[in-house]
Amino acid sequence: xxxxxxxxxxxxxxxxxRTFWSAALLLLVAALxxxxxxxxxxxxxxxxxxxxxxxxLGLSLIWGxxxxxxxxxxxxxGMAGYSYGVIAINFGQQSNLTFLSLILALVxxxxxxxxxxxxxxxxxxTGVFVGIVTLSLTLTLATFVNQTAGPEWRIGRARLNGYxxxxxxxxxxxxxxxxxxxxxxxxxxxxVLALLVVTYLGLRILVNSRFGNVLVAIRxxxxxxxxxxxxxxxxxLAAFVIGSTLAGLSGALYTAWGQFIAPASMAxxxxxxxxxxxAVGGRKDLTATMVGTLLVLWLFQSLIVISQQYALIFIGALxxxxxxxxxxxxxxxxxxxxxxxxxxxxxxxxxxxxGRPVAEGAAE
Amino acid sequence: xxxxxxANGLEKRFxxxxxxxxxxxxxxxxxxxxxxxxxxxxxSTFFKLILGRYPPTAGTVHFKGEDITKLVAAxxxxxxxxxxxxxxxxxxxxPVVQNLxxxxxxxxxxSDLPREVERLLAFVDLTRDxxxxxxxxxxxxxxxxxxxxxVGVTPTLLLLDEPTxxxxxxxTWKTGEMILSLNxxxxxxxxxxxxxxxxxxxxxxxSVLHFGKLFxxxxxxxxxxxxxxxxxxxxxxxxxH
Numbered sequence: 001x002x003x004x005x006x007x008x009x010x011x012x013x014x015x016x017x018r019t020f021w022s023a024a025l026l027l028l029v030a031a032l033x034x035x036x037x038x039x040x041x042x043x044x045x046x047x048x049x050x051x052x053x054x055x056x057l058g059l060s061l062i063w064g065x066x067x068x069x070x071x072x073x074x075x076x077x078g079m080a081g082y083s084y085g086v087i088a089i090n091f092g093q094q095s096n097l098t099f100l101s102l103i104l105a106l107v108x109x110x111x112x113x114x115x116x117x118x119x120x121x122x123x124x125x126t127g128v129f130v131g132i133v134t135l136s137l138t139l140t141l142a143t144f145v146n147q148t149a150g151p152e153w154r155i156g157r158a159r160l161n162g163y164x165x166x167x168x169x170x171x172x173x174x175x176x177x178x179x180x181x182x183x184x185x186x187x188x189x190x191x192v193l194a195l196l197v198v199t200y201l202g203l204r205i206l207v208n209s210r211f212g213n214v215l216v217a218i219r220x221x222x223x224x225x226x227x228x229x230x231x232x233x234x235x236x237l238a239a240f241v242i243g244s245t246l247a248g249l250s251g252a253l254y255t256a257w258g259q260f261i262a263p264a265s266m267a268x269x270x271x272x273x274x275x276x277x278x279a280v281g282g283r284k285d286l287t288a289t290m291v292g293t294l295l296v297l298w299l300f301q302s303l304i305v306i307s308q309q310y311a312l313i314f315i316g317a318l319x320x321x322x323x324x325x326x327x328x329x330x331x332x333x334x335x336x337x338x339x340x341x342x343x344x345x346x347x348x349x350x351x352x353x354x355g356r357p358v359a360e361g362a363a364e
Numbered sequence: 365x366x367x368x369x370x371a372n373g374l375e376k377r378f379x380x381x382x383x384x385x386x387x388x389x390x391x392x393x394x395x396x397x398x399x400x401x402x403x404x405x406x407x408s409t410f411f412k413l414i415l416g417r418y419p420p421t422a423g424t425v426h427f428k429g430e431d432i433t434k435l436v437a438a439x440x441x442x443x444x445x446x447x448x449x450x451x452x453x454x455x456x457x458x459p460v461v462q463n464l465x466x467x468x469x470x471x472x473x474x475s476d477l478p479r480e481v482e483r484l485l486a487f488v489d490l491t492r493d494x495x496x497x498x499x500x501x502x503x504x505x506x507x508x509x510x511x512x513x514x515v516g517v518t519p520t521l522l523l524l525d526e527p528t529x530x531x532x533x534x535x536t537w538k539t540g541e542m543i544l545s546l547n548x549x550x551x552x553x554x555x556x557x558x559x560x561x562x563x564x565x566x567x568x569x570x571s572v573l574h575f576g577k578l579f580x581x582x583x584x585x586x587x588x589x590x591x592x593x594x595x596x597x598x599x600x601x602x603x604x605h
Contacts, residue, residue: 011459011462032565066480141375192464208468210470213462213465213466213469214466216455216458217458217466220455220456220458221453221454221455221456221459223449223453223455224455224513225466226437226438226440227415227437227438227446227447227449227453228446228467228513228517228601229438229441229442229470229517230438230470231438231439232438311388337382
């Protein structure tokens, strides 16, 4: 247990102590029993929110920890979503291969990230140009899929369907005692919850490892990191592929959940969303990113019921206020202040001997 | 005996300008070697050629008897050279102790890592500032932190480009003592420096660069008494009426 904690704790994440992990465990237990107390609609809705968190966590890794502002998370979201659709329509239904379809969809997203990331990072593209390249990628894919409405755009039995989106995609399922267990409603909720716990803990281990140390070093000063002997491009590429594949996980899960995917999920408004979720909560911390994303999504949905225009204006204003007042994200700001406060309290709690400062070396 | 570092006929041209012009220089193992010269003599460019930040127009660099001319900087560092560049390069948003951990983590494992970090912190007098963000250190402290990071990769050859730039005389002296003790511990050190008092404090052997060429070489007294060196370096000719 102690070993496990030393892996998930470290300099790159807030929330190290007993209080944090007790609260996290309590929250997890609450999440496990949550479906008993609320309607099926609410359970499905919460699962829908949670689906997006993988993409946000991936962006936190690439941008917050690695210092590369990727505007193209939706490209990998769409790649995996469409891949899942095509593979599941062709093979998933009959032969119980929907989970294999999910994995292959992630492989497709990962390969696309490897290809784009290789040329971008090994071509020494940095700064704002990373954003331009990745944004171009997602817009190109959206434009391409948009014009695939004709019947000639089919892969096997799967029609891409252009701007109308791909439909009749089978949901995730496994063989079960009486036929099949479909991951819909509550079952889908538990699946997403389990994946979220594994992803969150896995990423915490990753960013607090030696790999994570080098990653933040590259963000802070790439030249210095290189002059310590690190081949920084390999680290950047690894972070880019992992983060983009997580966007793919969001895409594949979203497609399986709604049994539908459309090119709008790769277009400009969709591409801007992950950046807002991650920036508002705090890109440099996984917990802040996760909580921040869920809060913004919930807020957005609550407002969109009233008016779509107002919801978008509100989210824009939220981003503006965050950048002006707490540029690192409001949750990270809160965590930093809480940490400083508890440290001050701890220092005050230690009594100083005889009211004078301890001289150097006097401790022996 | 072959030298630890051997530059042969190094040349670097920027357009029409030859910043380094057929320079050959050897650094022997265990040496504390200072590289001086007036502004624009090609010192920094030479450093970057040694380190692999630029490809040379002509010439070769050998390190430990091996031709490293085509290696990228990170690979050269892994072969056992390390550098502190002129502009302080630390990781500003990370605590001092993490700056050092990042430098040391591929060279020390287990409980050796924190112990070695502690030792280096004490060496550069930053133990009490270990938890500060590196960006909040004073200019001199940043320079020291970077020296500690450069030392932390356990190099055979330490390259220091103006390690005392912007330091107070006291800090400069302290830095000199650090460098001397590193050299005494067996590390070969090559320093580019402007400050002649500092060079006098540390150097055993001095090379003077002028217009990208090796102008003179010898111990510090020979160099400072050399009239031709005084001419170019101290600009004596312009002052004597």
